[in-house]
Amino acid sequence: MANLDEAIKTLxxxxxxxxxxxxxxxxxxxxxxxTEENESLIRSLKASRLVWQLDETESxxxxxxLTRLIDHSLINYRRHVAHEAIADLWSHIAHLINDQYxxxxxxxxxxxxxxxxxxxxxxxxxxxxxIHSSTIRFSEYISSKFAFISDIELRIKKNEQVILQAQRLNxxxxxxxxxxxxxxxxxxxxxxxxxxxxxxxxVEKSRRNLLNSLHQLNDLLHSLxxxxxxxxxxxxxxxxxxxxxxxxxxxxxxxxxxxFLRSSGRCIEDSFxxxxxxxDEDILxxxxxxxxxxPKAEEQSPPVTVEDVTEQDDEIVEQDIVNTMAEALxxxxxxxxxxxxxxxxxxxxxxxxxxxxxxALINTIxxxxxxxxxxIQVAFVEKVDANFPNNYEILDIKVKENATSTI
Amino acid sequence: xxxxxxxxxxxxxxxMSGGFICEVSNEKFYSYLSNSLVxxxxxxxxxxxDRELAQTSDEKAFFCAYSDAQSDAVQxxxxxxxxxxxxxxxxxxxxxxxxxxxxxxxxxxxxxxxLNKSTILGSIEQTPSHFEALKQLARTSYFKSNASDxxxxxxxxxxxxxxxxxxxxxxxxxxxxxxxxxxxxxxDVMAFIESHECLSEETENLHQPDMIDG
Numbered sequence: 001m002a003n004l005d006e007a008i009k010t011l012x013x014x015x016x017x018x019x020x021x022x023x024x025x026x027x028x029x030x031x032x033x034x035t036e037e038n039e040s041l042i043r044s045l046k047a048s049r050l051v052w053q054l055d056e057t058e059s060x061x062x063x064x065x066l067t068r069l070i071d072h073s074l075i076n077y078r079r080h081v082a083h084e085a086i087a088d089l090w091s092h093i094a095h096l097i098n099d100q101y102x103x104x105x106x107x108x109x110x111x112x113x114x115x116x117x118x119x120x121x122x123x124x125x126x127x128x129x130x131i132h133s134s135t136i137r138f139s140e141y142i143s144s145k146f147a148f149i150s151d152i153e154l155r156i157k158k159n160e161q162v163i164l165q166a167q168r169l170n171x172x173x174x175x176x177x178x179x180x181x182x183x184x185x186x187x188x189x190x191x192x193x194x195x196x197x198x199x200x201x202x203v204e205k206s207r208r209n210l211l212n213s214l215h216q217l218n219d220l221l222h223s224l225x226x227x228x229x230x231x232x233x234x235x236x237x238x239x240x241x242x243x244x245x246x247x248x249x250x251x252x253x254x255x256x257x258x259x260f261l262r263s264s265g266r267c268i269e270d271s272f273x274x275x276x277x278x279x280d281e282d283i284l285x286x287x288x289x290x291x292x293x294x295p296k297a298e299e300q301s302p303p304v305t306v307e308d309v310t311e312q313d314d315e316i317v318e319q320d321i322v323n324t325m326a327e328a329l330x331x332x333x334x335x336x337x338x339x340x341x342x343x344x345x346x347x348x349x350x351x352x353x354x355x356x357x358x359x360a361l362i363n364t365i366x367x368x369x370x371x372x373x374x375x376i377q378v379a380f381v382e383k384v385d386a387n388f389p390n391n392y393e394i395l396d397i398k399v400k401e402n403a404t405s406t407i
Numbered sequence: 408x409x410x411x412x413x414x415x416x417x418x419x420x421x422x423m424s425g426g427f428i429c430e431v432s433n434e435k436f437y438s439y440l441s442n443s444l445v446x447x448x449x450x451x452x453x454x455x456x457d458r459e460l461a462q463t464s465d466e467k468a469f470f471c472a473y474s475d476a477q478s479d480a481v482q483x484x485x486x487x488x489x490x491x492x493x494x495x496x497x498x499x500x501x502x503x504x505x506x507x508x509x510x511x512x513x514x515x516x517x518x519x520x521x522l523n524k525s526t527i528l529g530s531i532e533q534t535p536s537h538f539e540a541l542k543q544l545a546r547t548s549y550f551k552s553n554a555s556d557x558x559x560x561x562x563x564x565x566x567x568x569x570x571x572x573x574x575x576x577x578x579x580x581x582x583x584x585x586x587x588x589x590x591x592x593x594x595d596v597m598a599f600i601e602s603h604e605c606l607s608e609e610t611e612n613l614h615q616p617d618m619i620d621g
Binding site (some may be wrong): 145147150151152192223227231233235240241247248251256257259262264266268317338 | 420423424425456459461463464470471472473476484485486488489491493494496497500501503504511512513514515517541545583592594595596597598599600601603604606607609
């Protein structure tokens with residue numbers, strides 16, 4: 001519990017003096033001015049090991065632990081001003097090389113050279129990290145598509161701002177040219193390995209990512225502008241339909257039409273197979289195998305319950321009057337030496353077509369057993385068709401007993 | 408003698424069937440038609456039958472268009488088609504506005520955009536005004552639905568849009584759809600109507616304060 005209390009006490013102390021701590025980190029390189037009013041605060045911070053001071057005459061510095069914490073909380077701010085931070089850091093490295101590294105090397109001051117070398121290495125890594133994180137944030141915008149802003153017009157504005165930031169960063173990265181780096185490094189092996197090999201490779205990678213992000217941001221902006229334009233159009237039409245019920249645009253006055261109005265619709269019909277093509281006979285035969293449709297109704301019809309109908313009343317099916325008359329005519333003809341005219345009999349039929357009567361008679365005669373068929377003689381009264389001379393129109397059928405029959 | 412080219416044949420038949428070819432409706436044909444050499448070849452064929460290969464203004468869809476609209480018969484066809492679109496345009500406008508208000512990103516339906524039936528339904532069931540708008544929309548002569556519940560209404564609207572080539576179902580669940588580039592064509596037509604009917608000027612005039620004041 002004691003540990004817990006101590007941690008909570010420390011965090012509360014940081015919270016109580018957060019403004020001063022952040023301000024000293026941002027504006028005074030982590031230095032807290034030693035004033036009378038800060039005295040008790042400095043004492044408390046020292047007790048919690050959040051600040052350090054070499055001796056009473058030196059300034060009070062915020063500890064590295066606290067610096068890292070503040071740094072972490074300021075990541076978004078740092079990203080926004082990344083291009084400035086990158087430029088500052090690069091300028092710092094360049095000064096370090098010119099003011100400390102080269103002089104130390106010239107003087108063969110080994111310890112100073114080791115310290116400066118380590119510092120340059122660390123700053124170079126920090127610079128690479130800074131460039132990397134600055135480019136990464138643009139891909140975050142792309143994946144979110146600025147969806148955190150609900151209004152499409154504001155989203156367009158934000159997109160434009162981000163494109164500007166990306167362009168500025170790209171301009172900055174373009175300044176890290178091979179020539180500039182060569183001048184900075186001279187013939188020094190360590191610097192050439194660090195900047196011409198490691199650093200330039202990482203910068204190039206980040207630049208590629210940034211260009212890709214810029215391209216996608218521009219696409220996104222284009223698509224957002226298109227969406228905004230369509231939204232405007234939709235609102236316009238909605239208002240029009242609200243104000244003018246039954247609004248119907250027309251193009252009667254036009255003599256030329258834009259291409260999207262000239263859509264031809266369907267202009268192709270299904271073709272028929274050329275069945276006379278002998279080369280395709282085998283293929284057609286295969287295709288025809290499965291073309292016959294089995295009616296689904298037959299397949300799916302429910303089983304029919306068979307009822308016992310033996311107990312039910314007989315159903316009498318009445319014979320068709322035409323067939324009855326035809327049979328009667330034939331029966332009469334079998335014992336008549338005179339022709340009986342179908343036309344005469346037709347007069348006794350009511351509501352029947354003459355053609356139907358003639359067909360029924362002929363069909364009945366044709367259906368007779370051969371002996372009965374031989375017992376009658378059939379004569380047709382016909383006339384030649386006016387248009388087709390080989391065809392005859394039947395006017396009447398006459399039937400009488402066949403005198404030559406053996407029956 | 409030129410030989411039979413299955414890809415050319417299938418693509419042309421799809422075009423001549425009155426379809427809009429885009430990445431969503433038919434990725435294979437769209438990619439084939441994106442080649443300028445193929446476009447020339449297709450045009451050479453189509454020009455012989457008074458047709459040409461056309462694209463929407465955003466170049467997201469290909470379709471077959473009359474190359475010369477001077478004959479009376481073609482003009483009659485064009486006017487009939489335009490009347491058909493005009494008659495149902497209000498239904499489309501109301502539907503897209505409904506989707507825009509449901510969509511948290513506030514963007515209109517565009518080629519490639521996914522449409523989820525459950526998302527639409529969820530929003531409509533939660534917002535009475537959306538449900539009311541949908542009911543009115545579904546009763547229009549274009550959608551013609553007699554369904555009484557939100558699910559039936561949404562289903563009817565989506566099915567109609569699939570039949571008309573504006574949406575393509577994704578998967579077999581019947582809940583996921585993707586918009587085709589036929590919307591691009593509709594937006595082109597709307598932009599044309601806006602300028603032809605001077606709708607913007609009309610609206611500006613409506614919003615102008617009365618300048619003639621005694």
